[in-house]
Amino acid sequence: MKIKMILPALLEAESPAWRPVKYSLFPPLGLATLAAHCAPDDEVTIVDQHVEPLSLDDEPDLVVIQVYITNAYRAYAIADEYRARGIYVVLGGLHVTSIPAEASVHADTIFLGPGDCSFPKFLADFRRLKPKPQYQADARSLVGIPPIRRDLIKRKLYLVPNSIVVTRGCPFHCSFCYKDAFFKGGKSFYTQQVDEALREIDRLPGKHLYFLDDHLLGHRKFAAELFAGMQGMNRLFQGAATVDSILRGNLIEQAANAGLRSLFVGFESINSQNHLATGKTQNVNRDYEKVVKRLDDLGIMINGSFVFGLDHDKPDVFDKTVDWAVEQGITTATFHIATPYPGTDYYAQLRKTNRIVTSNWDKYDTRHVVFKPKHMDKSVLENGYHRAYKNFYSWRNIGRASLQHRSVKHRVKHFAYTTGWRKFEPLWDVVIRAKQLKLMTPMLEGVLSKVTTPKSAVSDSSSASCSESIVHFKERNLPTPVSSFKPPEY
Numbered sequence: 001m002k003i004k005m006i007l008p009a010l011l012e013a014e015s016p017a018w019r020p021v022k023y024s025l026f027p028p029l030g031l032a033t034l035a036a037h038c039a040p041d042d043e044v045t046i047v048d049q050h051v052e053p054l055s056l057d058d059e060p061d062l063v064v065i066q067v068y069i070t071n072a073y074r075a076y077a078i079a080d081e082y083r084a085r086g087i088y089v090v091l092g093g094l095h096v097t098s099i100p101a102e103a104s105v106h107a108d109t110i111f112l113g114p115g116d117c118s119f120p121k122f123l124a125d126f127r128r129l130k131p132k133p134q135y136q137a138d139a140r141s142l143v144g145i146p147p148i149r150r151d152l153i154k155r156k157l158y159l160v161p162n163s164i165v166v167t168r169g170c171p172f173h174c175s176f177c178y179k180d181a182f183f184k185g186g187k188s189f190y191t192q193q194v195d196e197a198l199r200e201i202d203r204l205p206g207k208h209l210y211f212l213d214d215h216l217l218g219h220r221k222f223a224a225e226l227f228a229g230m231q232g233m234n235r236l237f238q239g240a241a242t243v244d245s246i247l248r249g250n251l252i253e254q255a256a257n258a259g260l261r262s263l264f265v266g267f268e269s270i271n272s273q274n275h276l277a278t279g280k281t282q283n284v285n286r287d288y289e290k291v292v293k294r295l296d297d298l299g300i301m302i303n304g305s306f307v308f309g310l311d312h313d314k315p316d317v318f319d320k321t322v323d324w325a326v327e328q329g330i331t332t333a334t335f336h337i338a339t340p341y342p343g344t345d346y347y348a349q350l351r352k353t354n355r356i357v358t359s360n361w362d363k364y365d366t367r368h369v370v371f372k373p374k375h376m377d378k379s380v381l382e383n384g385y386h387r388a389y390k391n392f393y394s395w396r397n398i399g400r401a402s403l404q405h406r407s408v409k410h411r412v413k414h415f416a417y418t419t420g421w422r423k424f425e426p427l428w429d430v431v432i433r434a435k436q437l438k439l440m441t442p443m444l445e446g447v448l449s450k451v452t453t454p455k456s457a458v459s460d461s462s463s464a465s466c467s468e469s470i471v472h473f474k475e476r477n478l479p480t481p482v483s484s485f486k487p488p489e490y
């Protein structure tokens with residue numbers, strides 16, 4: 001059977017703000033994970049429209065399309081085109097799960113929730129010519145799932161082909177997060193078995209890894225065993241975790257010892273009232289400076305995530321947030337305009353109070369304002385968002401933020417990492433066009449090499465006991481199998 005799996009490009013692919021390197025980071029791991037359930041004699045292809053052309057003039061037996069909110073219209077158009085020629089199309093992903101009625105118009109079958117267990121059931125039904133119109137993820141387990149079909153990933157098209165996911169979901173329940181909507185009806189946080197995760201890591205060539213899990217430290221026992229197993233593997237890795245997990249116990253030291261060199265941290269707001277209002281009580285009145293210092297002492301670079309436009313934000317939020325991030329020496333920042341994704345409690349609250357102003361999903365990209373903000377005009381919010389990016393990534397502020405670190409090596413790494421990511425777009429474009437991203441791997445590994453902070457400069461932060469989690473406001477990125485939300489903006 002010929003199976004074609006498609007990740008349609010997000011809307012931004014046609015925007016002047018399009019940064020090819022941002023979408024050449026990770027392969028579509030979710031589709032490769034599902035592909036592992038296909039039979040050995042199935043002819044499976046994966047097309048990621050962000051990095052390669054998508055041709056629709058073929059005749060596969062089955063088309064599988066992954067749908068996010070800002071590729072939804074494009075995904076539907078692709079689906080319609082295939083279906084018009086009698087080709088069977090299935091749709092799955094975050095947006096399909098959020099609004100099944102909308103998606104089902106464009107599909108023969110839709111998937112709600114994670115597909116790890118429902119996709120094999122569908123395949124069996126499809127082979128018997130009895131596929132159902134809808135599959136809900138009743139079972140939730142990663143035990144014994146077959147290894148990801150990495151042979152289907154065109155590694156040379158990606159800067160980080162070694163991306164990996166070892167958990168699903170997250171233990172928290174923030175009101176704006178897709179997670180609860182996506183995992184409705186079952187467990188919303190579970191892990192692989194440690195041995196299987198380690199075997200998957202072992203299969204990846206080279207040194208660098210990127211864990212795309214929403215919260216790599218979310219299951220502390222699992223994470224501790226994983227990091228223990230990674231000792232001696234000579235890996236460098238990046239990932240995401242909550243503020244809480246950074247402050248509690250010594251798991252973050254174990255991660256650093258296993259090779260953690262950069263972390264996505266969802267600070268989201270420097271105003272605790274916003275955390276209270278969005279159900280992020282674990283972030284309320286927590287000591288963010290302590291988080292930064294702890295990571296800094298371990299030589300871990302920080303990608304801070306910040307959201308603008310929550311109900312307690314005033315027009316000064318943009319400058320205050322950028323100043324704070326620069327003064328703290330945050331390496332890279334991802335800013336978002338608050339976005340009420342359909343299916344979330346946040347969306348329901350805003351809708352109930354008539355504050356949603358558009359249902360054009362193309363605008364739900366965290367760069368546009370799609371609701372009525374409380375304390376500022378739409379234009380103030382959008383302009384402030386753009387100004388925050390411009391200011392944070394000004395040469396002056398990159399220099400200032402780099403100088404916040406105590407170790408000289410960390411300062412140099414910070415400067416190299418941030419300028420490399422944000423200031424050399426033409427160079428990235430050349431490398432991407434030449435399909436030579438692998439040439440950049442040694443440089444990336446160099447920037448992620450270990451930093452040792454002088455002992456005298458390291459305070460005892462291991463007794464910290466604050467509790468927080470992160471907010472993943474944005475759709476995380478393209479390739480994760482199930483629930484992630486934030487496109488990396490490193």
Ligand code: SF4
Pocket residue numbers: 169170171172173174177178179214215242266469470471472473
């Ligand atoms: S926003 Fe982040 S911390 Fe909150 S539930 Fe979602 S994944 Fe978890």
